Amino acid sequence: MIDYKLLEALATVLEHGGFDRAGDALGISQSAISQRLRTLEIRLGQPVLVRSPELKATPVGQRLLNHFQQVRLLERDLTSTLPSLTEPSARLRIALNADSLATWWADAIADFCQEESLLLDLVIEDQDVGLRRMREGDVAACLCSSPQPVAGARCLPLGAMIYRPLATPDYVARYFPEGLTETALRHAPAIVFGPNDQLQHRFLAQCGFRNAFPHHLCPSSEGFVKMALAGLGYGMIPEIQARAELDAGTLVSIAPDQYLEVPLYWHFWRYGGGTMERMTRALQHTHRRQS
Amino acid sequence: MIDYKLLEALATVLEHGGFDRAGDALGISQSAISQRLRTLEIRLGQPVLVRSPELKATPVGQRLLNHFQQVRLLERDLTSTLPSLTEPSARLRIALNADSLATWWADAIADFCQEESLLLDLVIEDQDVGLRRMREGDVAACLCSSPQPVAGARCLPLGAMIYRPLATPDYVARYFPEGLTETALRHAPAIVFGPNDQLQHRFLAQCGFRNAFPHHLCPSSEGFVKMALAGLGYGMIPEIQARAELDAGTLVSIAPDQYLEVPLYWHFWRYGGGTMERMTRALQHTHRRQS
Numbered sequence: 001m002i003d004y005k006l007l008e009a010l011a012t013v014l015e016h017g018g019f020d021r022a023g024d025a026l027g028i029s030q031s032a033i034s035q036r037l038r039t040l041e042i043r044l045g046q047p048v049l050v051r052s053p054e055l056k057a058t059p060v061g062q063r064l065l066n067h068f069q070q071v072r073l074l075e076r077d078l079t080s081t082l083p084s085l086t087e088p089s090a091r092l093r094i095a096l097n098a099d100s101l102a103t104w105w106a107d108a109i110a111d112f113c114q115e116e117s118l119l120l121d122l123v124i125e126d127q128d129v130g131l132r133r134m135r136e137g138d139v140a141a142c143l144c145s146s147p148q149p150v151a152g153a154r155c156l157p158l159g160a161m162i163y164r165p166l167a168t169p170d171y172v173a174r175y176f177p178e179g180l181t182e183t184a185l186r187h188a189p190a191i192v193f194g195p196n197d198q199l200q201h202r203f204l205a206q207c208g209f210r211n212a213f214p215h216h217l218c219p220s221s222e223g224f225v226k227m228a229l230a231g232l233g234y235g236m237i238p239e240i241q242a243r244a245e246l247d248a249g250t251l252v253s254i255a256p257d258q259y260l261e262v263p264l265y266w267h268f269w270r271y272g273g274g275t276m277e278r279m280t281r282a283l284q285h286t287h288r289r290q291s
Numbered sequence: 292m293i294d295y296k297l298l299e300a301l302a303t304v305l306e307h308g309g310f311d312r313a314g315d316a317l318g319i320s321q322s323a324i325s326q327r328l329r330t331l332e333i334r335l336g337q338p339v340l341v342r343s344p345e346l347k348a349t350p351v352g353q354r355l356l357n358h359f360q361q362v363r364l365l366e367r368d369l370t371s372t373l374p375s376l377t378e379p380s381a382r383l384r385i386a387l388n389a390d391s392l393a394t395w396w397a398d399a400i401a402d403f404c405q406e407e408s409l410l411l412d413l414v415i416e417d418q419d420v421g422l423r424r425m426r427e428g429d430v431a432a433c434l435c436s437s438p439q440p441v442a443g444a445r446c447l448p449l450g451a452m453i454y455r456p457l458a459t460p461d462y463v464a465r466y467f468p469e470g471l472t473e474t475a476l477r478h479a480p481a482i483v484f485g486p487n488d489q490l491q492h493r494f495l496a497q498c499g500f501r502n503a504f505p506h507h508l509c510p511s512s513e514g515f516v517k518m519a520l521a522g523l524g525y526g527m528i529p530e531i532q533a534r535a536e537l538d539a540g541t542l543v544s545i546a547p548d549q550y551l552e553v554p555l556y557w558h559f560w561r562y563g564g565g566t567m568e569r570m571t572r573a574l575q576h577t578h579r580r581q582s
Contacts, residue, residue: 017486025503053423101514110521119480121508189410195308212316217412222513223392230401
């Protein structure tokens with residue numbers, strides 16, 4: 001049988017970002033933490049952590065974490081039927097897209113997390129990295145726009161987000177006085193989330209425009225809206241994120257007939273136990289209520 | 292003299308996240324891009340890019356980018372006095388903290404960016420990584436809470452952000468019916484931005500509490516506020532970000548006498564030229580207006 005104290009030390013060091021803090025969290029000394037990790041590495045004959053440039057698990061460390069998190073989830077099911085075994089709150093690490101986290105996510109899972117005393121470790125990743133972290137066992141679930149299932153995981157559709165190309169009325173008057181002409185699109189600065197964000201390119205392709213365009217890069221959902229509101233550019237913004245600004249007229253669509261629908265899929269470990277099943281039901285419930 | 296077409300190909304591949312898109316941006320074929328990078332690597336006798344797990348510059352590639360971006364900035368000064376040399380908009384890569392980007396940043400630099408047709412590549416990094424990217428020449432400036440200057444760069448104070456421990460009134464009634472007792476703090480779930488976020492620990496230390504506490508991790512400024520509003524936890528939120536919620540009473544401070552002040556410093560290349568100087572003046576102006 002695996003010595004779970006060793007795996008717990010590894011998981012805690014990574015969750016808390018350091019040996020001191022992991023020791024505090026487990027109520028043992030920093031040197032006891034180091035000793036447990038050393039024991040683990042000696043047994044495996046290889047390192048489980050790299051210390052620099054940042055603290056992270058090696059591939060074998062990731063596999064251990066994966067296993068440990070699955071065991072913790074399964075233990076939760078057991079302790080819910082055997083209350084005498086009760087333990088402190090469980091943690092669940094989930095990768096998701098920035099725009100879901102900035103908009104509907106918290107409301108969708110709030111009741112569920114409170115009822116189950118569940119703590120979330122959220123990480124923002126685009127779909128390729130999110131699904132890779134899921135394959136590596138670093139996250140227990142991933143919310144993204146790819147329907148491609150991961151081996152050992154299930155994948156359920158969770159509706160879609162609607163994106164519209166928004167800017168201030170002043171911006172529209174300045175850069176698009178004659179509408180979305182080729183010349184205007186070639187000069188009007190856009191706002192793009194990051195180098196892998198294809199929404200802007202897809203929108204422009206829908207408009208029949210395939211040339212290069214000037215753009216800011218802004219990898220923050222809220223910063224993105226703030227930049228649009230400050231008149232720095234136009235950008236593809238989730239409708240639900242800009243409802244107040246659209247109602248107030250501080251943001252308008254530069255092409256009212258055009259929008260993009262980005263589907264969302266919920267990927268989760270098939271054997272994640274009851275907690276994961278109940279969380280999935282909470283997400284499906286929100287999705288049905290919205291649609 | 293360096294062949295700047297080669298450096299431009301490198302910078303464009305990294306800015307656009309791929310060879311195809313870089314080709315589109317420069318109006319040349321993907322194979323012409325590859326050829327330029329190959330030429331560069333042959334001259335240097337070493338690679339300038341790594342392709343996996345993600346596209347990024349090698350250390351020597353970073354040094355070339357640093358140099359290229361400085362040359363681009365200096366060129367801008369020249370073309371502003373020699374309009375016949377005019378070129379398309381310049382880009383400036385800047386690292387900053389997530390909370391500034393989610394709150395005051397866009398308003399502070401909007402006029403400046405419009406007047407100068409300047410495009411921004413923003414990256415969110417905490418201070419250690421942001422300053423390291425500055426030392427490596429990957430970013431031209433860094434906004435963070437460290438006053439420690441980087442060699443070759445200047446560092447100016449830009450005021451501070453005030454953080455308060457906020458939660459919903461329901462949350463306070465549920466978890467802190469008798470105030471911030473030791474027992475309550477040991478059980479009330481907090482929200483923490485990420486493993487390196489020390490604000491929560493500093494706040495608790497100010498309250499005389501030094502034990503472990505349950506917490507969610509949520510690396511998104513807007514998601515953080517949404518999680519607090521959904522009643523999932525209390526967290527250290529910038530006062531300027533929660534003004535509407537504080538006025539409406541949907542968020543309240545769990546300890547009205549307590550707050551944390553996080554100073555902000557603007558680090559920028561000493562020889563960044565006039566553009567960088569003018570941008571710095573725009574930021575100082577906003578800071579003076581606010582204080």
